[in-house]
Amino acid sequence: MLFLPLFCLTLAICPVLAAESTGQFLHITDLHIDPKYDLGGNAQKWCHRTTADKNNSPKLGPFGDHNCDSPMALLEFMLKEAKVQAPNPNLIIWTGDSLPHNKYDEKVLLDLLKEVTGAITSHFPNAVLLPVVGNHDSAPANSFVDHPAKQPIYEKMFKLWEQWIGQDGMETFSRGGYYRVQTADGLFLVLNTNIYYESNKRKNDFVEPEDPSGQFDFLQFELEKARQFGVPVHILGHVPPGAFEKYSLDKLQMEQIPAKYNQRLVNLITEYAPEIRWMFFGHYHTDTFRVVKNSDGKAVQRFFAAPALTPAFQMNNPAFRVADYNRQTLELDDIKTFYVELDELNKNGAGETRAKFEYSMRETYGGLDAQSLDAYIQKAKTNGTIFDALIRHNHVMYNNGNNLRLNATQRAFHLCALEFVDLTLLEQCMDNNTQLSVAIRPGNNGLTMPILVALFLLLAQF
Numbered sequence: 001m002l003f004l005p006l007f008c009l010t011l012a013i014c015p016v017l018a019a020e021s022t023g024q025f026l027h028i029t030d031l032h033i034d035p036k037y038d039l040g041g042n043a044q045k046w047c048h049r050t051t052a053d054k055n056n057s058p059k060l061g062p063f064g065d066h067n068c069d070s071p072m073a074l075l076e077f078m079l080k081e082a083k084v085q086a087p088n089p090n091l092i093i094w095t096g097d098s099l100p101h102n103k104y105d106e107k108v109l110l111d112l113l114k115e116v117t118g119a120i121t122s123h124f125p126n127a128v129l130l131p132v133v134g135n136h137d138s139a140p141a142n143s144f145v146d147h148p149a150k151q152p153i154y155e156k157m158f159k160l161w162e163q164w165i166g167q168d169g170m171e172t173f174s175r176g177g178y179y180r181v182q183t184a185d186g187l188f189l190v191l192n193t194n195i196y197y198e199s200n201k202r203k204n205d206f207v208e209p210e211d212p213s214g215q216f217d218f219l220q221f222e223l224e225k226a227r228q229f230g231v232p233v234h235i236l237g238h239v240p241p242g243a244f245e246k247y248s249l250d251k252l253q254m255e256q257i258p259a260k261y262n263q264r265l266v267n268l269i270t271e272y273a274p275e276i277r278w279m280f281f282g283h284y285h286t287d288t289f290r291v292v293k294n295s296d297g298k299a300v301q302r303f304f305a306a307p308a309l310t311p312a313f314q315m316n317n318p319a320f321r322v323a324d325y326n327r328q329t330l331e332l333d334d335i336k337t338f339y340v341e342l343d344e345l346n347k348n349g350a351g352e353t354r355a356k357f358e359y360s361m362r363e364t365y366g367g368l369d370a371q372s373l374d375a376y377i378q379k380a381k382t383n384g385t386i387f388d389a390l391i392r393h394n395h396v397m398y399n400n401g402n403n404l405r406l407n408a409t410q411r412a413f414h415l416c417a418l419e420f421v422d423l424t425l426l427e428q429c430m431d432n433n434t435q436l437s438v439a440i441r442p443g444n445n446g447l448t449m450p451i452l453v454a455l456f457l458l459l460a461q462f
Contacts, residue, residue: 096134
């Protein structure tokens with residue numbers, strides 16, 4: 001039971017406790033809906049129909065292709081399947097990137113956000129929606145300014161999401177795309193981490209480069225206030241701190257938030273670890289998690305990045321997550337991943353295909369707290385079976401044969417990235433652990449994943 005100070009009852013920051021003891025939320029991310037997806041398009045050109053393809057007969061699947069972004073039909077199918085698994089969720093966490101990876105203008109941006117918002121709310125009209133701005137949710141993509149004035153694009157997004165963001169979040173969202181919202185399930189601090197992103201085209205124009213958009217001050221202020229009043233806090237964002245777990249020869253492709261911003265985020269998470277209950281992100285398209293350690297090397301927090309709905313880059317099967325939690329303590333009971341095999345869906349149709357249960361985090365990792373996840377990482381360092389299971393979940397059971405062919409450096413980096421979000425400690429981990437005793441599969445040349453990852457990270461900048 002969470003007890004509140006008496007004076008808390010008059011303050012806007014205090015939680016209104018839920019009457020029910022158990023709750024459920026849906027997490028969706030990286031939808032990347034492409035209105036130009038065409039059944040007669042070219043799979044090597046985002047499944048668009050070019051002039052050369054104008055006479056093509058339909059050959060692509062109606063629900064998508066692993067080389068391309070999502071048609072709207074895929075989102076509709078997955079929302080219907082999510083409704084089966086979570087008929088009446090309390091919350092829907094939507095961690096951004098609803099636009100395609102190719103070029104688009106502001107009208108397409110706003111029209112698609114409106115269409116996606118409508119699709120989500122039509123299936124889940126009673127849920128509290130928690131929208132996050134992704135790095136592709138700007139026009140053009142990866143264009144996030146630091147300016148004290150309100151930004152027209154954020155004001156238009158706010159009008160679309162006002163009923164969930166609320167008036168308390170209007171000022172910060174209209175200026176920087178981030179906000180706070182108090183719910184019956186705790187205080188949510190919804191960040192715009194895209195402003196720190198290495199690929200942000202406007203980063204050289206920052207007015208306050210030490211704290212663009214004042215978001216760090218906002219985060220520290222809210223966390224400190226929550227500490228004083230005993231309020232549980234959840235943090236949502238799109239681009240997570242730390243490094244992408246897929247090894248690349250280009251260091252900047254892995255460490256996607258510059259070190260000075262990354263360290264400040266990590267320091268705040270570490271300092272206020274006792275106040276933070278949940279942290280969820282997207283961006284990577286993979287199913288992954290990170291442990292956050294303090295200066296003594298103790299795991300004090302963790303966060304989760306959900307797998308994408310888009311099947312692009314041959315990275316994953318389309319997926320969503322359903323989480324169960326205690327509404328009194330706000331402890332996570334379990335997180336379950338569900339996915340669809342895209343080829344099966346295209347072949348058999350929506351009437352004959354169901355989303356499949358992939359795995360339970362509690363059953364797989366032994367728990368969802370930082371210590372349990374850290375213990376799982378340590379086991380994966382020496383147990384090839386455990387590591388291979390981690391990789392299969394990482395890609396949501398897609399293309400397991402190729403994705404398991406990792407060399408020693410790739411395997412070491414994957415585990416170091418999960419264990420250390422502090423980039424200095426991550427480098428030290430790689431220096432010390434390049435020869436982890438995880439079994440390497442015979443005949444592996446270690447080429448498949450670096451090529452796919454390089455393609456993903458290159459195209460994600462546009």
